[in-house]
Amino acid sequence: MRRSTMLAGLAWLALTTAGCGTAGWYMLSRDDLAARLIARETARQYAYEDRIAALRADIDRYASRALLDQDGVESRVDELASRQAELESRQSLVTALADTLQSSGLMPAPKLPLRAQAIKPGEPIRASGVTSFAPILPGKPMPAPETPSLRGADGTAQGGWQSGEAAAEPPAKRLEAALTTLDSAIARTSDAQLTALKDMDETLAATQKRLRSALADTGLNPERLAAPATAAAGMGGPFVPVKLDASAGPFEATLSALQPRVASVMRLRGAIEQLPLAKPMAGDHGFTSNFGYRTDPFTRGLAMHTGVDFRAESGSAILATAPGKVVVAEYNGGYGNMVEIEHANGLSTRYAHMSAISVxxxxxxxxxxxxxxxxxxxxSTGPHLHYETRINDEPVDPTRFLRAGGKLLASAL
Structure with a gap:
């Protein structure tokens, strides 16, 4: 065998051995890489499943918490609804009292809060558009769904789990803010109602003092004056008193103390309206003769003057100084043409020396x-008005009543 042939065979054998080794190494290393890839994917799968399980646990926890919060919110909503209903009842009392005082002319209408809007459970939360003194109560919160969709599952989300967008305010915080706003509005309305009652009480106290002062000028006892029972037409029904517990709170205590003052002022006002406090003639007219002892214009001797004489031109209109019934309208001796009007509480007035009688x-x-x-x-010595005021047919000084009427008129201006 040639030497060259031997070297070629050895070279082929070496190449074959290297190729087989390389192929064996490649096959072995490929299996190890696949194993590592499989292990990595398995670990990722386990991590994803653990993440899903943790998210489901969080969802369950949030759902349980939402159910608990729902019970608390429902209790708070029920409490606020009860308070709002109580405010509406109080508002009707305040409004009725203010309307009564205004219609009687005892005080101007106070600025009262609007009536509360009815609560509608289940209505969605409104961030704006409040039209009453309190916002609308929100609907009851619902628990989170059991299987919420993952973010990005629809392929529309960008940036993975953290997109960088600003997180919206949680519904629980919005609900808490709405309930807090409603609670504050109810508290402000309650304070406004109490303030309105206190303002009424102060106004009525001043009115009561003024009326009593005017009655003191007449010399009459306010406790003995009886106001006629008058009522507007078309009113009536059974008497159902309002029961108020003064110890229930400041509103009830103030309203309970206000009722007797209202009754007293109304009685005084009704009694005063029946007294002859107005002037018997329009404009300013001086006295030519006062009530009491004087020198008689005819005999020049001492005489008792039972009224006052007003300076006036012939034909001037003579006015009734209080409501009443005409009991005399004729010529009556020294009085000449005379009109006598009978008023309440035993009072009467006389108008004498008239050129004409109109009643x-x-x-x-x-x-x-x-x-x-x-x-x-x-x-009579000349044109004038002789004016008398009598109590139980006994003459009294008319200027007492005229002075009281002037004081009331001045205080009303």
Whole structure:
């Protein structure tokens, strides 16, 4: 065998051996790489499944917490609904009281809060558009769904699990903010109602003091004056008193203390409206003769003047100074043409020396009704009005009543 042939065979054998070794190494290393790839994918799968399990546990926990929070929110909503219903009941009392005082002219209408809007459970939360003194109660919160869709599952999300977008405020915080706002609005309304009652009480106290002062000028006892029972037409029904517990709170205590003052002022106001406090003639007219002892203009001797004489031109209108019933409307000796009006509480007024009588016996007149015209009939030296005020047919000084009426008029301006 040639030497060259031997070397070629040895070279082929070496190449064959190297190729087989390389092929064996490649096969062995490929199996190890596949094993590592399989192990890595398995680990990723386990991590993903663990993550999914953790997310499901969080969802379950949040759902349980939502159910617990729902019970708390429902209790709070029920409490706020009860308070709002109580506010509406109080509002009706405050409004009715204010309307009564305003219609009686005792005080202007106070600025009261609007009526509460009815609560509608299940209505969605409104961030704006509040039209009453309190926002609408939100609907009851619902628990989170059991299988929420993963973010990016629909292929629309970008950037994986953390997109960098600002997180929206959680619904629980929005719900808490809405309930807190409602609670604050109810508290403010309650304070406003209490303030309105206190303002009414202060106004009525001042009115009561003013009326009593005016009555003191007349010399009459306010406790003995009876106001006529008058009511607007078309009203009635059974009497159902409102029961108030003064110890229940400041609102009830204030309203309980306000009721007797309202009754007292209404009674005083009704009694005063029946007293002859108005002027018997429009404009300013001085006295030519006062009530009491004087020198008689005819005999020049001492005499008792049972009224006051107003200086006035002949034909001037003479007005009724209080509502009442005409009991005399005729010529009456020294009084000349005279009108006598009978008022409440035993009071009566006389208007004498008239040139003309404008009313008739039995006629019901109001304050300011024209009863006649100034003249000089009867025992008179010239045109003037002789005006008398009597209590149980006994003459009293009319200026007491005129002074009280002037004081009330000045305080009302």
């Amino acid at each position: 008739s016996t039995g006629q019901i007149v109001k304050t300011g009704t024209v009863v006649g015209r100034v003249g000089t009939t009867g025992r």
